[in-house]
Amino acid sequence: MDLLSxxxxxxxxxLVGVIAFAALNAAYLVWLExxxxxxxxxxxxxKEVGPFGLLQPIVDGIKLMTKQxxxxxxxxxxxxxxxxxxxxxPAIMSFVTIPFSETLVARNINIGxxxxxxxxxxNVLGLLLGGWGSANKYAIIAAARSVSQNVAxxxxxxxxxxxxxxxxxxxxxxxIVIQQGGMFWNWNIFNVFASPLxxxxxxxxxxxxxxxTNRAPFDMAEAESxxxxxxxxxxxxxxxxxxxxxxxxxxxxxxxxxxxxxxxGWQCPFGVAPGVxxxxxxxxxxxxxxxxxxxxxxxxxxxxxxNLSWKILIPISLINLILTAGMLKVF
Amino acid sequence: xxxxxxxxxxxxxxxxLGPQHPATHGVLRVILTMDGEYIYKAEPVLGYIHRMHEKMxxxxxxxxxxxxxxxxDYLHALAYNHGYVLxxxxxxxxxxxxxxxxxxxxxxxxxxxxxxxxWFGAFVLDLGGxxxxxxxFDDREQILDILESVTGARLTFSYFRFGGVYNDIDENFIPxxxxxxxxxxxxxxxxxxLVTKNIILMKRLIDVGxxxxxxxxxxxxxxxxxRGSGVDYxxxxxxxxxxxxxLDFDVPxxxxxxxxxxxxxxxxxxxxxxxxxxxxxxxxPEGETKIKKAPKIVKPEKGDYYAAVEAARGTFACRVVxxxxxxxxxxxxxxxTYSNLSLYGEACRGMLLPDALALMGSLDLVIxxxxx
Numbered sequence: 079m080d081l082l083s084x085x086x087x088x089x090x091x092x093l094v095g096v097i098a099f100a101a102l103n104a105a106y107l108v109w110l111e112x113x114x115x116x117x118x119x120x121x122x123x124x125k126e127v128g129p130f131g132l133l134q135p136i137v138d139g140i141k142l143m144t145k146q147x148x149x150x151x152x153x154x155x156x157x158x159x160x161x162x163x164x165x166x167x168p169a170i171m172s173f174v175t176i177p178f179s180e181t182l183v184a185r186n187i188n189i190g191x192x193x194x195x196x197x198x199x200x201n202v203l204g205l206l207l208g209g210w211g212s213a214n215k216y217a218i219i220a221a222a223r224s225v226s227q228n229v230a231x232x233x234x235x236x237x238x239x240x241x242x243x244x245x246x247x248x249x250x251x252x253x254i255v256i257q258q259g260g261m262f263w264n265w266n267i268f269n270v271f272a273s274p275l276x277x278x279x280x281x282x283x284x285x286x287x288x289x290x291t292n293r294a295p296f297d298m299a300e301a302e303s304x305x306x307x308x309x310x311x312x313x314x315x316x317x318x319x320x321x322x323x324x325x326x327x328x329x330x331x332x333x334x335x336x337x338x339x340x341x342x343g344w345q346c347p348f349g350v351a352p353g354v355x356x357x358x359x360x361x362x363x364x365x366x367x368x369x370x371x372x373x374x375x376x377x378x379x380x381x382x383x384x385n386l387s388w389k390i391l392i393p394i395s396l397i398n399l400i401l402t403a404g405m406l407k408v409f
Numbered sequence: 410x411x412x413x414x415x416x417x418x419x420x421x422x423x424x425x426l427g428p429q430h431p432a433t434h435g436v437l438r439v440i441l442t443m444d445g446e447y448i449y450k451a452e453p454v455l456g457y458i459h460r461m462h463e464k465m466x467x468x469x470x471x472x473x474x475x476x477x478x479x480x481x482d483y484l485h486a487l488a489y490n491h492g493y494v495l496x497x498x499x500x501x502x503x504x505x506x507x508x509x510x511x512x513x514x515x516x517x518x519x520x521x522x523x524x525x526x527x528w529f530g531a532f533v534l535d536l537g538g539x540x541x542x543x544x545x546f547d548d549r550e551q552i553l554d555i556l557e558s559v560t561g562a563r564l565t566f567s568y569f570r571f572g573g574v575y576n577d578i579d580e581n582f583i584p585x586x587x588x589x590x591x592x593x594x595x596x597x598x599x600x601x602x603l604v605t606k607n608i609i610l611m612k613r614l615i616d617v618g619x620x621x622x623x624x625x626x627x628x629x630x631x632x633x634x635x636r637g638s639g640v641d642y643x644x645x646x647x648x649x650x651x652x653x654x655x656l657d658f659d660v661p662x663x664x665x666x667x668x669x670x671x672x673x674x675x676x677x678x679x680x681x682x683x684x685x686x687x688x689x690x691x692x693x694p695e696g697e698t699k700i701k702k703a704p705k706i707v708k709p710e711k712g713d714y715y716a717a718v719e720a721a722r723g724t725f726a727c728r729v730v731x732x733x734x735x736x737x738x739x740x741x742x743x744x745x746t747y748s749n750l751s752l753y754g755e756a757c758r759g760m761l762l763p764d765a766l767a768l769m770g771s772l773d774l775v776i777x778x779x780x781x
Contacts, residue, residue: 115539115540118540119539119540119543119544120543120544120547121543215422215424216424219446219762223446294537295537295609297537301537301763302431302537303431303432303534303535303536303537303766304432304762304763304766305762306430306431373539373540374538374540375537375538375607375609376533376536376537376538376607376609376610376613377536377537377538377609377763378609378612378613379612379613379761379763379764380446380761380763381761382609382612382613
């Protein structure tokens with residue numbers, strides 16, 4: 079009885095906690111994005127609803143939810159409705175293995191990293207089905223783009239992760255963080271003794287996570303000045319809203335993974351008081367950077383994007399993989 | 410060009426770019442025959458906002474048509490004012506006081522900067538960069554404030570009259586314009602550092618959308634499109650009008666013919682406009698801004714009259730046939746973007762969709778001017 083109640087309570091608490099964290103962040107990252115963009119563009123941004131416009135996401139949510147969930151003629155209704163969920167659900171599932179601190183992790187499983195990448199692959203299926211189900215030519219072009227984009231960027235991302243895993247020797251995210259304890263030079267990004275290309279790997283991983291989450295300058299699936307709204311063109315009300323929340327949840331996952339793999343997770347840079355606050359601080363600095371990049375750069379072209387992956391990122395990450403393997407063997 | 414597009418048995422599909430598409434900046438519709446993301450054929454469809462301006466001219470008096478000119482190219486309205494006013498003044502033989510000529514040049518050039526600034530923002534927006542638009546609008550706003558104080562309008566100016574301008578400038582105009590030029594001079598390096606030298610922008614513009622000298626000439630392209638293809642042709646220099654011969658300015662010409670060349674022509678033109686305005690403000694004499702005996706009703710002699718001006722997008726020309734009554738017998742307007750757009754179908758063949766949209770942005774289309 080005792081064991082049962084504690085286990086059920088734990089599962090329920092983390093279930094609620096993970097979903098609440100993902101949803102709250104998805105909503106408030108929209109606010110952050112609008113506010114940050116506004117200040118970069120000499121504007122004020124949302125300010126009417128609540129102090130500093132803080133209630134704006136809630137009002138936006140109510141607006142989207144009260145809209146009719148219109149399914150255009152010619153659509154495949156099942157695929158059309160499933161697609162947003164296939165973006166949102168894997169993103170929430172990925173939070174299960176993210177260690178916010180040493181103890182604050184919903185499920186500390188040994189193959190956490192593998193699980194996240196398994197779920198991240200479902201993401202592209204959602205984009206594909208959304209584009210196909212919409213029966214819109216712009217959406218189909220966008221879907222075709224996002225599939226080849228995701229395939230192209232998953233390769234350098236995974237090769238980079240393999241190199242990191244070779245150094246850490248574990249797929250358990252919490253253990254990867256524990257190994258980076260102490261001062262900040264123990265973080266993987268500065269771990270040049272394991273592989274001199276470690277800072278480069280961090281950059282590659284970060285670029286790939288931008289591309290994987292369809293963020294500018296790689297927002298080929300949305301590309302509003304070319305494809306109207308890409309795969310979101312036909313989506314009304316909360317269908318669009320869920321897509322949007324899924325996108326922000328994915329950004330959060332990408333940044334969280336970058337923090338865990340390269341920036342020491344919940345470890346303090348100076349070895350004092352490690353904990354969830356350090357994790358969140360690093361996470362939001364990265365999220366801020368992602369938004370900053372979006373409002374600074376124009377969009378790349380599709381072939382530019384693929385060239386970057388196949389001709390630059392994949393060769394570098396392969397060289398790095400061989401170098402890391404050699405260094406591990408020799409030293 | 411993709412190999413498959415040359416194979417006649419290969420399947421293509423059509424998409425409608427517009428009339429409501431974010432990249433067409435208006436109600437332009439382009440029917441694209443696509444081979445994957447490659448454009449096999451592009452056919453612009455016009456006429457969605459045709460308002461019969463030329464026909465309207467035949468039923469209105471000479472002066473009543475003035476506001477119509479501002480509603481064609483709403484971004485460089487004063488040049489259209491100028492073109493029409495020049496034609497009618499030539500027809501009716503009206504002399505213009507020198508101060509009015511200088512005022513016309515100053516306001517037209519200010520308007521040209523405003524037009525190029527808006528184009529700059531909108532073009533980078535087409536390429537997916539949102540932020541420069543708002544900086545460009547911030548600068549454009551200053552010009553509109555200055556022009557509002559003189560003309561009373563902010564977009565569709567009708568400032569010119571036959572024989573002069575509507576009213577004189579106030580004492581704030583010269584200091585405000587000087588301050589604005591100083592401000593814009595300090596901001597142009599920022600635009601070049603942050604936008605022109607951006608690696609993604611350079612990759613998207615250099616060698617993309619080439620328009621050869623021959624193609625530009627064949628389709629009658631004018632303005633920055635022609636000058637970006639290496640033809641040194643500017644009505645202000647080639648067929649001088651107003652007081653332009655007395656002012657010292659250069660015509661930027663780039664020979665590459667790609668989107669970057671057209672971009673650089675416009676950015677350099679902003680600098681040249683500032684030079685013109687400064688000189689014109691120095692040289693502007695005191696005096697009348699409108700001839701004293703301005704005719705209440707203009708009735709040009711029977712005949713055929715023509716005048717052309719350099720607008721922000723190219724040559725705007727106006728030809729009127731007068732039968733001696735108080736309205737034109739026939740009014741023909743030549744708008745630059747109509748010719749510039751006509752080369753689009755040939756220029757974008759075989760290009761990828763995003764590059765074709767960059768090319769369309771670099772043509773600087775204003776749809777109400779194409780559909781007059």
